[in-house]
Amino acid sequence: MDSHHHHEHQPPAGTDDAAMAGLLDLDAEVLHSYLSEMTAWVHELAGDPPTRRILDLGSGTGTGTLALLQRFAGADAIALDISPQLLQRLRDKARVAGVADRVRTVQADLDASWPAIEPVDLVWASSSLHHMADPARALAEVFAVLRPGGLLAVIEMDSFPRFLPDHLGLGRPGLEARCHAALAEAHGEELPQLGADWGSHLSRAGFTIEARRPFVIHLTPPLPAAAGRYAQASLRRARSHLDGRMSADDLATLDLLIDSDGPDGVLQRDDLTIRTTRTTWVARRPAGPSSRSRASGQLSS
Numbered sequence: 001m002d003s004h005h006h007h008e009h010q011p012p013a014g015t016d017d018a019a020m021a022g023l024l025d026l027d028a029e030v031l032h033s034y035l036s037e038m039t040a041w042v043h044e045l046a047g048d049p050p051t052r053r054i055l056d057l058g059s060g061t062g063t064g065t066l067a068l069l070q071r072f073a074g075a076d077a078i079a080l081d082i083s084p085q086l087l088q089r090l091r092d093k094a095r096v097a098g099v100a101d102r103v104r105t106v107q108a109d110l111d112a113s114w115p116a117i118e119p120v121d122l123v124w125a126s127s128s129l130h131h132m133a134d135p136a137r138a139l140a141e142v143f144a145v146l147r148p149g150g151l152l153a154v155i156e157m158d159s160f161p162r163f164l165p166d167h168l169g170l171g172r173p174g175l176e177a178r179c180h181a182a183l184a185e186a187h188g189e190e191l192p193q194l195g196a197d198w199g200s201h202l203s204r205a206g207f208t209i210e211a212r213r214p215f216v217i218h219l220t221p222p223l224p225a226a227a228g229r230y231a232q233a234s235l236r237r238a239r240s241h242l243d244g245r246m247s248a249d250d251l252a253t254l255d256l257l258i259d260s261d262g263p264d265g266v267l268q269r270d271d272l273t274i275r276t277t278r279t280t281w282v283a284r285r286p287a288g289p290s291s292r293s294r295a296s297g298q299l300s301s
């Protein structure tokens with residue numbers, strides 16, 4: 001099995017997965033309306049014939065899977081992820097939503113080997129492709145699993161969400177901007193594909209790009225009820241990458257923001273906003289015979 005080098009320095013899978021699960025669920029709750037807009041748009045682009053089978057690649061806790069099952073009433077979904085804990089959470093949520101019989105989960109490390117999956121009409125990859133060690137290979141596999149004429153939706157964050165005003169009333173102004181600069185540096189080492197140009201990756205893999213759409217999210221008060229917890233979970237995750245990358249003063253301010261029950265903590269603040277951009281590319285596997293002879297599933301590289 002391949003070692004997945006970019007995970008080497010992370011805490012043990014269990015705790016990291018639990019924190020990740022909480023963050024993904026909060027993300028789904030707080031950004032619900034944009035997700036709904038996005039699935040409506042993809043549904044429109046998918047057109048005929050009706051979408052029967054969907055693959056959610058790097059499904060996490062099922063944010064995309066569940067939204068897609070709701071949008072595509074006649075479809076079943078395969079949710080694929082490396083994490084058994086996240087897939088368990090996904091199955092629990094599917095049961096609560098009454099769609100358990102329409103979801104199958106597949107646990108696999110896509111950096112190692114791809115499981116055999118029957119052809120699908122739609123592949124959804126939300127914030128997951130940048131985790132792959134070899135995106136070109138991942139896209140070749142996606143191409144092979146899509147029926148000719150099928151669609152791939154790639155959703156990637158332009159940057160992590162921002163929550164804080166420049167002036168917090170504590171510490172030096174501009175803390176969050178410095179956080180993001182330090183995070184970008186950390187991710188440059190751990191996740192070099194974050195912020196990649198997926199359009200050209202997709203073209204090189206043989207897809208036709210149908211559309212590219214940046215979803216610009218800017219929520220101002222009154223925020224959804226879970227906004228404070230979402231900010232806290234996001235900033236905590238950021239904090240775990242920032243040791244030694246920011247000044248002691250900045251880290252102390254950040255700790256106060258994420259730990260405090262007092263008025264300075266993000267759970268209590270009334271000056272939060274949520275700003276982030278998620279860009280979506282919708283690409284089609286051409287319907288005609290492919291010039292790249294992927295039909296046998298054999299990859300040339």
Ligand SMILES: C[S@@+](CC[C@H](N)C(=O)[O-])C[C@H]1O[C@@H](n2cnc3c(N)ncnc32)[C@H](O)[C@@H]1O
Nearest residue numbers: 058059060063081082109110111126127128131
């Ligand atoms: C940022 S999360 C996105 C989850 C979900 N798509 C969403 O939008 O909420 C990235 C997901 O990719 C999964 N992942 C990362 N590396 C993977 C790999 N090598 N094989 C399979 N899944 C992987 C992670 O476990 C995680 O659930």
